[in-house]
Amino acid sequence: MRLYLICILSLTAYGLSGQAEYPKDSFRSPLDVPLILAGTFGELRSDHFHAGIDIKTQQRQGLPVYAIADGTVTRIKVSHWGYGKALYVAHPNGHTSVYAHLQKFSPEIEAYIKRIQYERRSYEVEVFPDFGELSVKKEDLIAYTGNTGGSSGPHLHFEIRNSISEKPTNPLLYGLEVRDATNPTLTDVYAYPLSDNAQVNQSQEKIEINFYRQADGTFLADKVFALGTIGFGVVAYDRQDLAANKNGVFSIKQKVNGKLYTDLDFESFSFRETRYINTLIDYEHYNKYKKRIQRCFKAAGNKLGIYNNLYNDGKINVRDGLTYQVEIEIADLEGNVAKLLIPLEGRTQEIVKSKEEEASENFLIASKPNNYKLGSASVYFPTNTFYQDFYIDLEQGSDTIKIHDSRVPAHKRFTVSFDITKYPPEERKKLFIARLDRYGKPNYMSTFKRGTTFTTRTRHLGTYTLARDTVPPKVRSKNFKNKQWLTNYRYLSIHISDDLSGIADYNATLNGDWILMEYEPKTKTLTYNFDDKILDKKQCELKVVVTDNVGNTTTFNSSFYRN
Ligand SMILES: [Zn+2]
Numbered sequence: 001m002r003l004y005l006i007c008i009l010s011l012t013a014y015g016l017s018g019q020a021e022y023p024k025d026s027f028r029s030p031l032d033v034p035l036i037l038a039g040t041f042g043e044l045r046s047d048h049f050h051a052g053i054d055i056k057t058q059q060r061q062g063l064p065v066y067a068i069a070d071g072t073v074t075r076i077k078v079s080h081w082g083y084g085k086a087l088y089v090a091h092p093n094g095h096t097s098v099y100a101h102l103q104k105f106s107p108e109i110e111a112y113i114k115r116i117q118y119e120r121r122s123y124e125v126e127v128f129p130d131f132g133e134l135s136v137k138k139e140d141l142i143a144y145t146g147n148t149g150g151s152s153g154p155h156l157h158f159e160i161r162n163s164i165s166e167k168p169t170n171p172l173l174y175g176l177e178v179r180d181a182t183n184p185t186l187t188d189v190y191a192y193p194l195s196d197n198a199q200v201n202q203s204q205e206k207i208e209i210n211f212y213r214q215a216d217g218t219f220l221a222d223k224v225f226a227l228g229t230i231g232f233g234v235v236a237y238d239r240q241d242l243a244a245n246k247n248g249v250f251s252i253k254q255k256v257n258g259k260l261y262t263d264l265d266f267e268s269f270s271f272r273e274t275r276y277i278n279t280l281i282d283y284e285h286y287n288k289y290k291k292r293i294q295r296c297f298k299a300a301g302n303k304l305g306i307y308n309n310l311y312n313d314g315k316i317n318v319r320d321g322l323t324y325q326v327e328i329e330i331a332d333l334e335g336n337v338a339k340l341l342i343p344l345e346g347r348t349q350e351i352v353k354s355k356e357e358e359a360s361e362n363f364l365i366a367s368k369p370n371n372y373k374l375g376s377a378s379v380y381f382p383t384n385t386f387y388q389d390f391y392i393d394l395e396q397g398s399d400t401i402k403i404h405d406s407r408v409p410a411h412k413r414f415t416v417s418f419d420i421t422k423y424p425p426e427e428r429k430k431l432f433i434a435r436l437d438r439y440g441k442p443n444y445m446s447t448f449k450r451g452t453t454f455t456t457r458t459r460h461l462g463t464y465t466l467a468r469d470t471v472p473p474k475v476r477s478k479n480f481k482n483k484q485w486l487t488n489y490r491y492l493s494i495h496i497s498d499d500l501s502g503i504a505d506y507n508a509t510l511n512g513d514w515i516l517m518e519y520e521p522k523t524k525t526l527t528y529n530f531d532d533k534i535l536d537k538k539q540c541e542l543k544v545v546v547t548d549n550v551g552n553t554t555t556f557n558s559s560f561y562r563n
Helices: 002-013 107-120 274-280 283-289
Strands: 037-039 053-056 064-066 071-078 085-090 095-105 125-127 141-145 155-162 185-193 211-213 219-221 224-237 251-256 259-265 307-310 316-318 323-331 337-346 362-364 370-374 377-381 390-392 394-396 400-403 414-419 431-436 442-444 448-450 453-458 462-468 474-477 491-497 503-510 513-515 518-520 525-529 539-548 553-561
Touching: 037 155, 071 095, 071 107, 085 141, 095 107, 107 125, 185 337, 224 251, 224 323, 316 323, 316 337, 370 394, 377 400, 431 453, 442 462, 453 462, 474 553, 491 503, 491 539, 503 525
Parallel strands: 219 337, 224 337
Antiparallel strands: 037 053, 053 155, 064 141, 071 085, 071 125, 085 095, 095 141, 095 155, 185 224, 211 219, 224 316, 251 259, 251 323, 259 307, 323 337, 362 390, 370 377, 377 414, 394 400, 400 462, 414 453, 431 442, 431 462, 448 453, 474 491, 491 525, 503 513, 503 539, 518 525, 539 553
C-alpha cells in the first residue's frame, strides 16, 4: 500500500502523461510583475532561434529577479555583448534557469563577482562557482533586471535549460502564466515550385498567394494551379493579450488531403542546430525584404530537429487533373490557431514567369572545399560552408574584393586573406580587414596579422577591403571636471568612442591602483562605482587608457578631491 502511494505521488509530481521533463508547479516566476512577453521561445532571430522568453520590465531597469526554485549558481558571465550580465542557477530537478541582460547581481553575488573582476583586472569575466558555493533558495533575490549586452531595451531574458544537455526548452511549458487568448496572425503566404519543371500559377519562381479571412475566422486562399513538386511558406507572428509585440509562433502543421505532411514546434532545440534557422526561412527573401518566410517543407541542408512529423519533406507532388486540399495551422502555446485552407489543382499552364537562371564562371560545390585567388587577396571555404551549390560571384579590385553578396547564408566560418607586402611596415600597423555594410561603411573584422598576410574568419558573404585607422579613441568625462570636489558622487562616468576600428581595450587606475570600470558599448560609457574602494587620499589621480583595434591609444588624466 505504501509503495503504491509513493508511486502515485511521484507520478503526480512529474505529470502523468509522459511529460516528465516539464514539472508544472516546481518553478515560481522570476519576477513579481505580470508576465508580458517581448519575445517567445523559438522566435526567429538573426542566425538563431530565441532560446528563452523576453519578459517586459515596465520600460525600466532594477526590478528584483528571484530564484525560480532552490538551487546553486553554476555560472556567472559578464560580457559587453550577448547576454551582458548573466546568471545560471542549477536546480535539483535537472533544470538550469538562466537570467540575462541583468543590471547587477544580488549583494552577495555582486561581491563574489567583483572580487574576481578585481583579481583578473577585467570587467568581462566568466566563472563557474563550485557546487554549493553560492546556494540560493526559491524566492531569493538573485539580481536586478537591466539592459546589458545585446539588449535593445530593458527586459529580462529568461531560459530554462536541461542541466546536462544544455538544451533550452520552452519556459512556458513549466506552468508560468502568460495571458494569451489571441490567435496568431498570418500575414503572407508563398508557393514554391521545387522540382525542375514545376510551376505554380504560371510561374517557375516563388509566387505570393492571396488569401482572405472568412466569417468563421479561418483564412481561405485563392485556388492555386500547379504542377510538379511544390511547397508552401508562411509569414506569421503571435501576439499575447497585454502587449503589441509581434512574437514568434509555437507550431506549424501542414496537411494535404487530411494527411499530416509537416509538424514542427518550438518545444526545444539545441544550440548546435540553431544556425540552421537559415534553412527554415527563405533566407534570400529575408535578406531582401527583412521578412521571414517559414517554409513548410525541408529545404537542402536543413538539419533541424524541430520536426515531430515530416512526410515527403513537406513537399507536395501535384499531378495534372487532381485536386488537393492543403491546410496550414499556425498555433501558439495556448492552442490559439490561425488556420489557412488552400484549394490546389493540378493543371499545366502557360509560363509567364520563367526560372531566373543565374550563372557565373565559378560554380561552387558545397560538399567540397573551395579556394579562390582574387588578386592580392584570397578566400577559402571549408567543406559544407554552404547548404547548397551555387554560382558564386567574385570580383577583385585593388584591396577590395567582392565575395558574392549577403543573399546566400554561410553555415561555417570561411577565411579571407590579404597580402599586404606592398605597404611599408609602419603603415601596416594601422591597417585592418573590414567588411563594407550595405551603405558602404567599413566594419572592423578581427584581423589576424602574421608576417605580410592579414586574415579574418567570417560567416558573411559580401565586400571586404583593407581599411586604415590612424585616429586614436576619444575619451571625455561625462559627470565631472578636472580638479573638482566629488565628495557626494556615487559614480564616475566617462564617454569613450572610436570612429573606425572600434574599442579593443580600456584600463583605469585611481592613484595607481586598477579600478573596475563597467563598459556599456550601447551608450559608449565607462562607469566606476565609488563603493568599490575606500579611498585613503583626499586627492585622487584618475588615469584611463583606451586602445582601438589597431593599437591607437588615448590616455585620459584627471584629478579630483573627495572627503
Ligand atoms: Zn531574449
